[in-house]
Amino acid sequence: MFQVITRSTPVIRLLAPRGAVLVEAVRGRKTRTDPKAKSKEGRIKTPPPVDPVEMVVLRERFTEYDLIMRALRLEFKEEMLRKRYEEEVGSLAEERAKQEAEEHRSLMTWNQEENLRMLKIRELRVQKEVEAAEIKKTEAAILREQAMESFVKEKGEEIMRIQEEAKSFINLENLDQRIEEALDNPKNYNFAIDKDGRVVKRTVLQCRLLQT
Amino acid sequence: MVHLSSFLLKTYHGGHIVIRLAMAGHKQSNRPFYRIVAAYNKRARDSKYIEQLGSYDPLPNIYNEKLVSINSDRIKYWMGCGAHSTKPVAKLLGLAGFFPLHPMTVTETERHRALAELAEEAAPEDGVKQQQL
Numbered sequence: 001m002f003q004v005i006t007r008s009t010p011v012i013r014l015l016a017p018r019g020a021v022l023v024e025a026v027r028g029r030k031t032r033t034d035p036k037a038k039s040k041e042g043r044i045k046t047p048p049p050v051d052p053v054e055m056v057v058l059r060e061r062f063t064e065y066d067l068i069m070r071a072l073r074l075e076f077k078e079e080m081l082r083k084r085y086e087e088e089v090g091s092l093a094e095e096r097a098k099q100e101a102e103e104h105r106s107l108m109t110w111n112q113e114e115n116l117r118m119l120k121i122r123e124l125r126v127q128k129e130v131e132a133a134e135i136k137k138t139e140a141a142i143l144r145e146q147a148m149e150s151f152v153k154e155k156g157e158e159i160m161r162i163q164e165e166a167k168s169f170i171n172l173e174n175l176d177q178r179i180e181e182a183l184d185n186p187k188n189y190n191f192a193i194d195k196d197g198r199v200v201k202r203t204v205l206q207c208r209l210l211q212t
Numbered sequence: 213m214v215h216l217s218s219f220l221l222k223t224y225h226g227g228h229i230v231i232r233l234a235m236a237g238h239k240q241s242n243r244p245f246y247r248i249v250a251a252y253n254k255r256a257r258d259s260k261y262i263e264q265l266g267s268y269d270p271l272p273n274i275y276n277e278k279l280v281s282i283n284s285d286r287i288k289y290w291m292g293c294g295a296h297s298t299k300p301v302a303k304l305l306g307l308a309g310f311f312p313l314h315p316m317t318v319t320e321t322e323r324h325r326a327l328a329e330l331a332e333e334a335a336p337e338d339g340v341k342q343q344q345l
Contacts, residue, residue, distance in 0.1 A: 054319065054322075056318055057319075061315035061316050061318065061319075063317050064312075064315075065312055065314065068311075069311065069312070071225075072291070072311065072312075073292070073294075075292055076288045076289075076291040076292035077292040077293075077294075078292075079288060080288065080292030080293065082287050098284060127338070147273055153300045
């Protein structure tokens, strides 16, 4: 309902105490058109009575209080600035900076040593790997050569076999001779075989013939 | 005033920092408890503050004491940065001795004392009148 006056309306401030705040009536919960409450229809608002003696005393007290507060604020500001200055530029700050720099240097040297050590280890490892790879390569080459040799040998043997077989092939010269031979020797492929592998060459016809 | 726009993500145009009392939690109970807090002026009373500088318990404990805690170093820092203090905080700190005593506390006590004297004068008069009667 009330709102603080900042600078708008000119109000006489003779009697008001220096440190107090002036209030002004402002629309709150109700709108312009809302009717006044029944209990408040004939009410005339009066501010609380002001005791002039007390007011004067209060004014003095407030001026004193404001003075002391302003001085305190400046004191605190100065202290804060001095602390900040000390932190940034003071003697302790330099020592801290020096210590940090030393720490940094030692850590960097340690890091360098670690790098060298890891480098050596890595070199050894890489060397070993290279050697292993070379050995594998040679072995693989040997295997390949062996496979090649065996293949070649097999093929040669096959050729020899075929050459041998070629001697018994039927050519144009052997044709008549072979026909004669074939006609002279009739071959009988009619046989039975047992589960145990016993071959039986005598057929049913032959048995019948033998019986009779 | 020192430019404090690096604090928090919300920066205010023309706002300043205040040291004030903020109600601390316990919303449903009949048990208030205040934190003395440095916050931006425009923020709600109980919302995010910059730093807590103490607490104030308005209800007296079993030894009839109202406990107040104050972080004087940080209050000095914030006052140096240009923070204002509200009336209740100023009164509390005045009673604590950190600030000078607020004039209103003195006037309130004087008024209270005057009323008490009047009541005392009225009471023995009644007593005398009754005796006379």
